[in-house]
Amino acid sequence: xxxxxxxxxxxxxxxxxxxxxxxxxxxxxxxxxxxxxxxxxxxxxxxxxxxxxxxxxxxxxxxxxxxxxxxxxxxxxxxxxxxxxxxxxxxxxxxxxxxxxxxxxxxxxxxxxxxxxxxxxxxxxxxxxxxxxxxxxxxxxxxxxxxxxxxxxxxxxxxxxxxxxxxxxxxxxxxxxxxxxxxxxxx
Numbered sequence: 001x002x003x004x005x006x007x008x009x010x011x012x013x014x015x016x017x018x019x020x021x022x023x024x025x026x027x028x029x030x031x032x033x034x035x036x037x038x039x040x041x042x043x044x045x046x047x048x049x050x051x052x053x054x055x056x057x058x059x060x061x062x063x064x065x066x067x068x069x070x071x072x073x074x075x076x077x078x079x080x081x082x083x084x085x086x087x088x089x090x091x092x093x094x095x096x097x098x099x100x101x102x103x104x105x106x107x108x109x110x111x112x113x114x115x116x117x118x119x120x121x122x123x124x125x126x127x128x129x130x131x132x133x134x135x136x137x138x139x140x141x142x143x144x145x146x147x148x149x150x151x152x153x154x155x156x157x158x159x160x161x162x163x164x165x166x167x168x169x170x171x172x173x174x175x176x177x178x179x180x181x182x183x184x185x186x187x
Contacts (some may be wrong), residue, residue: 004122008129011048014041015133019140050127059122071116072187078113079185080170082106087166092099097150098149101138108134 018025033184086106088095095102111131114123142148177185 001016001055001059001121001125003051004125006057007051007053007055008125010051011045012129012133013149015043015046016137016140019137019144028080032049056122056126062121064121064124065119066075067115067117067119069129075117076174076186078109078116080167082110082113082168083173084166085109086162087164087169088159091158091162092154093162094151094154094156095159095162097153100148101141104134104141105139108138 025037028040032040080171084100085095085099089103090104099105108131111127111134114127117128118124118147174185178185
């Protein structure tokens with residue numbers, strides 16, 4: 001599990017720098033420029049995800065807890081909401097009017113949803129780690145950004161389009177989940 005832990009630590013560290021270490025980020029941007037910084041950020045993120053995937057595959061499974069029988073039914077619903085919020089975080093709609101951090105909330109719902117269905121060590125490390133990271137990131141971002149200024153109201157059709165796109169992406173991902181991840185996502 002060492003590789004899994006290293007990948008998670010690298011991913012979380014890289015993504016917490018812009019929230020909690022803004023002077024470090026600003027110093028790096030001043031030295032190397034914005035584009036190279038973004039390139040290194042992306043490279044570190046993909047490298048971390050590679051370590052997570054390789055660590056996930058290499059981990060010997062051990063049960064930490066037995067998930068509730070109903071957990072596997074809750075997971076798809078929470079992940080669908082997560083898809084909608086994740087897509088809605090960047091879409092021109094009203095999601096940011098109702099949820100301050102829709103992308104991080106999506107990660108939290110995705111993680112918690114998976115913890116309802118998976119109780120083995122690698123799932124607890126992966127999904128539990130992402131849940132904690134999302135909560136810490138929401139807290140840090142809110143602290144950094146100050147009072148929440150809600151965006152202007154948008155026509156509801158924009159939200160409908162976002163939900164349809166997110167639902168289509170969700171359906172597509174459900175179809176490839178077993179092939180890509182190796183786990184059948186629907187009960």
